[in-house]
Amino acid sequence: MSQTSAPARVGDSLEAVDTPALILDLDRFEANLNAVHDYVLSRGARVRSHGKAHKCSEIALRQVAAGAIGLCCQKVGEAEVFVAAGIQDVLVANVVVGQSKADRLAQLARRARVGVCVDGALQVEQLAQAAGRAGTTLQVLIEIDVGAARCGVSTEAEALELAALIASHAPALQLRGLQAYHGPAQHKRTTSERAVAIGQAAAKASKVASLLRENGHQVDEITGGGTGSYLYELASGIYNEVQPGSYVLMDADYGANQLDPDAPVLQQALSVLCTVITARSTHAVLDGGLKAFAVDSGLPVPVVPGWKARGLSDEHAVIVPSEGARVLQVGEKIHLTPGHCDPTVNLHDWIVAVRGGRVEALWSVDARGALF
Amino acid sequence: MSQTSAPARVGDSLEAVDTPALILDLDRFEANLNAVHDYVLSRGARVRSHGKAHKCSEIALRQVAAGAIGLCCQKVGEAEVFVAAGIQDVLVANVVVGQSKADRLAQLARRARVGVCVDGALQVEQLAQAAGRAGTTLQVLIEIDVGAARCGVSTEAEALELAALIASHAPALQLRGLQAYHGPAQHKRTTSERAVAIGQAAAKASKVASLLRENGHQVDEITGGGTGSYLYELASGIYNEVQPGSYVLMDADYGANQLDPDAPVLQQALSVLCTVITARSTHAVLDGGLKAFAVDSGLPVPVVPGWKARGLSDEHAVIVPSEGARVLQVGEKIHLTPGHCDPTVNLHDWIVAVRGGRVEALWSVDARGALF
Numbered sequence: 001m002s003q004t005s006a007p008a009r010v011g012d013s014l015e016a017v018d019t020p021a022l023i024l025d026l027d028r029f030e031a032n033l034n035a036v037h038d039y040v041l042s043r044g045a046r047v048r049s050h051g052k053a054h055k056c057s058e059i060a061l062r063q064v065a066a067g068a069i070g071l072c073c074q075k076v077g078e079a080e081v082f083v084a085a086g087i088q089d090v091l092v093a094n095v096v097v098g099q100s101k102a103d104r105l106a107q108l109a110r111r112a113r114v115g116v117c118v119d120g121a122l123q124v125e126q127l128a129q130a131a132g133r134a135g136t137t138l139q140v141l142i143e144i145d146v147g148a149a150r151c152g153v154s155t156e157a158e159a160l161e162l163a164a165l166i167a168s169h170a171p172a173l174q175l176r177g178l179q180a181y182h183g184p185a186q187h188k189r190t191t192s193e194r195a196v197a198i199g200q201a202a203a204k205a206s207k208v209a210s211l212l213r214e215n216g217h218q219v220d221e222i223t224g225g226g227t228g229s230y231l232y233e234l235a236s237g238i239y240n241e242v243q244p245g246s247y248v249l250m251d252a253d254y255g256a257n258q259l260d261p262d263a264p265v266l267q268q269a270l271s272v273l274c275t276v277i278t279a280r281s282t283h284a285v286l287d288g289g290l291k292a293f294a295v296d297s298g299l300p301v302p303v304v305p306g307w308k309a310r311g312l313s314d315e316h317a318v319i320v321p322s323e324g325a326r327v328l329q330v331g332e333k334i335h336l337t338p339g340h341c342d343p344t345v346n347l348h349d350w351i352v353a354v355r356g357g358r359v360e361a362l363w364s365v366d367a368r369g370a371l372f
Numbered sequence: 373m374s375q376t377s378a379p380a381r382v383g384d385s386l387e388a389v390d391t392p393a394l395i396l397d398l399d400r401f402e403a404n405l406n407a408v409h410d411y412v413l414s415r416g417a418r419v420r421s422h423g424k425a426h427k428c429s430e431i432a433l434r435q436v437a438a439g440a441i442g443l444c445c446q447k448v449g450e451a452e453v454f455v456a457a458g459i460q461d462v463l464v465a466n467v468v469v470g471q472s473k474a475d476r477l478a479q480l481a482r483r484a485r486v487g488v489c490v491d492g493a494l495q496v497e498q499l500a501q502a503a504g505r506a507g508t509t510l511q512v513l514i515e516i517d518v519g520a521a522r523c524g525v526s527t528e529a530e531a532l533e534l535a536a537l538i539a540s541h542a543p544a545l546q547l548r549g550l551q552a553y554h555g556p557a558q559h560k561r562t563t564s565e566r567a568v569a570i571g572q573a574a575a576k577a578s579k580v581a582s583l584l585r586e587n588g589h590q591v592d593e594i595t596g597g598g599t600g601s602y603l604y605e606l607a608s609g610i611y612n613e614v615q616p617g618s619y620v621l622m623d624a625d626y627g628a629n630q631l632d633p634d635a636p637v638l639q640q641a642l643s644v645l646c647t648v649i650t651a652r653s654t655h656a657v658l659d660g661g662l663k664a665f666a667v668d669s670g671l672p673v674p675v676v677p678g679w680k681a682r683g684l685s686d687e688h689a690v691i692v693p694s695e696g697a698r699v700l701q702v703g704e705k706i707h708l709t710p711g712h713c714d715p716t717v718n719l720h721d722w723i724v725a726v727r728g729g730r731v732e733a734l735w736s737v738d739a740r741g742a743l744f
Contacts, residue, residue, distance in 0.1 A: 004742060007744060018470065018473070019744060020743050021743075052687065077686065094688075096649075097647050097648070098390065098391070100390055101390070105399045120651075151688070183685055206460070211590060276469070277469040277523065278524075283521065285522055287469065288743070290668050290715040292743055295668050313522070314424055314446065314715060316523070318589050330469060330492050331494055340661075347718070347743075370664065371379075371392050371393075371660070372379060
């Protein structure tokens with residue numbers, strides 16, 4: 001449950017929602033969910049929805065109901081929240097370091113199928129110790145660096161070495177496959193740039209998988225991909241699972257991507273509702289700032305023709321009109337599209353789920369703040 | 373109370389703190405607190421500590437114990453948390469729009485001295501209605517735009533008109549004075565730029581105050597100023613109250629300001645502790661990203677010589693070494709100084725208060741997420 005009280009009640013009109021508040025357009029959310037799941041499932045692959053985008057069990061449950069094999073997430077704390085809510089298959093799509101985190105994962109494996117990534121020997125040893133103590137099995141994916149220059153082993157030899165180490169820790173650890181996610185590819189603007197980057201990622205994943213298989217290791221799963229690239233992972237024939245997260249919500253940054261003609265069209269379902277608190281001829285001020293919007297991928301975009309954000313401070317957004325834009329009134333409520341949905345959702349305790357201008361549900365962002 | 377479990381226990385060594393975690397160096401925090409309060413109080417002015425920086429009642433109570441007249445904050449929800457914790461004098465140093473927010477403020481005035489800012493007639497009417505219904509008195513400050521081009525009345529005539537409107541609503545509303553905060557001045561790098569900006573702000577506040585007084589209005593309080601500028605508000609002789617917030621914590625952005633020779637030297641007391649989860653010759657990856665650090669004022673700065681941040685994604689920071697920097701090991705924990713303390717603290721549920729390398733206390737960031 002969330003710490004703060006909710007900004008609305010079920011049945012309220014949008015006008016009655018207190019601000020700033022995170023608004024989810026349910027019709028668009030459901031259309032996005034079904035479009036992507038249909039696309040992936042009809043190609044014989046699995047969807048593992050990424051929970052870091054929404055941190056909300058209510059959304060996670062709807063993703064599984066709509067055909068997702070399970071959830072992935074970035075933090076042990078997120079996995080705990082999702083399992084507690086009834087998700088039976090979770091993957092921490094991230095390397096996890098620290099004995100206490102490993103112990104929590106091993107405990108979680110009593111209640112769900114739990115996967116986790118590794119890219120080094122220390123992580124393998126910590127996970128093996130933890131699962132050994134708990135008497136559970138953790139499923140391990142070797143994370144490979146397919147172009148992000150972040151986590152992941154760099155060479156095939158490193159992957160093979162890790163696979164052997166994992167195998168030596170059976171039954172505490174079981175190798176499941178490869179995590180081959182290319183983060184920067186998600187935000188390349190043209191379809192061809194994204195396709196090329198994922199083509200290279202798939203080639204590297206394929207090589208690693210072949211080497212491991214030649215050496216007697218089972219590689220059942222090659223997983224990765226996000227909202228910006230999942231089409232290309234599927235097209236590669238190498239990946240059998242994709243991990244889109246933002247697809248159900250969308251944001252200004254993803255909205256700026258050139259769309260593949262083949263791709264399901266995703267609608268902007270998430271916004272932040274703000275109130276105009278000051279209105280001048282030169283600008284207007286809204287009651288949401290850096291604590292209501294993440295700005296790492298650009299300023300939020302007002303959903304009012306002719307207005308754009310000039311800048312944000314802690315609790316204010318200043319927006320400015322172009323010539324001919326309509327005048328805004330103090331007290332008026334307007335929607336803004338966040339630049340980046342994931343860290344924006346993480347600033348809010350509640351998602352106000354709206355249909356036809358009415359609040360249909362209030363969903364707790366119950367994994368918000370699950371930092372470790 | 374916070375939603376998530378704490379990352380440490382009292383008595384733990386820093387090594388045992390789970391990461392990412394917000395760390396407060398208590399010796400430095402106390403030195404900062406006392407230095408600024410001594411400076412302000414010895415000049416016959418009042419300190420009203422800004423709670424938006426820390427959102428933590430434990431810190432608010434220590435600020436009052438060290439001589440602050442009370443707290444200011446930006447949100448009604450923050451004021452409610454502070455009053456519930458025992459703070460008896462709160463100012464929402466922001467204009468508040470919306471009848472439900474006004475009603476909550478009016479209710480809060482049963483339990484504490486409550487001030488709030490206005491810059492328009494609608495706000496005055498809503499506050500007057502609310503206080504009338506609740507049978508309480510709200511103390512009102514007219515916010516004037518002294519250079520930020522954000523909220524605040526622009527002209528002396530507007531201020532006079534608002535003062536008359538406020539007076540017409542006695543006893544529900546009582547004019548207390550002027551809010552004259554210059555946000556952008558806080559981050560101008562040179563002392564002379566900051567001094568000039570505040571000199572102009574003080575001149576404008578002085579003119580408005582004179583006009584109101586000539587017209588029979590009482591202006592007891594002229595308040596404003598932050599960590600970057602409070603010396604100049606005090607030196608103006610116009611302001612009798614200052615509102616520093618970041619002073620007890622500090623951040624990389626404030627740390628980059630040129631310091632007035634007269635100013636108390638403030639030490640960096642806040643950091644985020646992260647664990648190295650991947651280490652390569654070219655870079656290392658930490659387990660805290662955009663959900664552990666606000667990046668609106670720049671990337672966090674590793675407290676390890678020769679290392680700097682290359683970029684952050686949702687849950688990772690990639691840091692890179694310069695030549696000769698020491699090698700980092702997987703599992704090692706390092707401190708980083710956040711670019712901007714206020715929105716960084718707002719990402720965390722707990723402050724781990726440390727002295728001499730040991731956890732002395734765990735403080736809930738109990739106003740975190742108080743968005744409305």
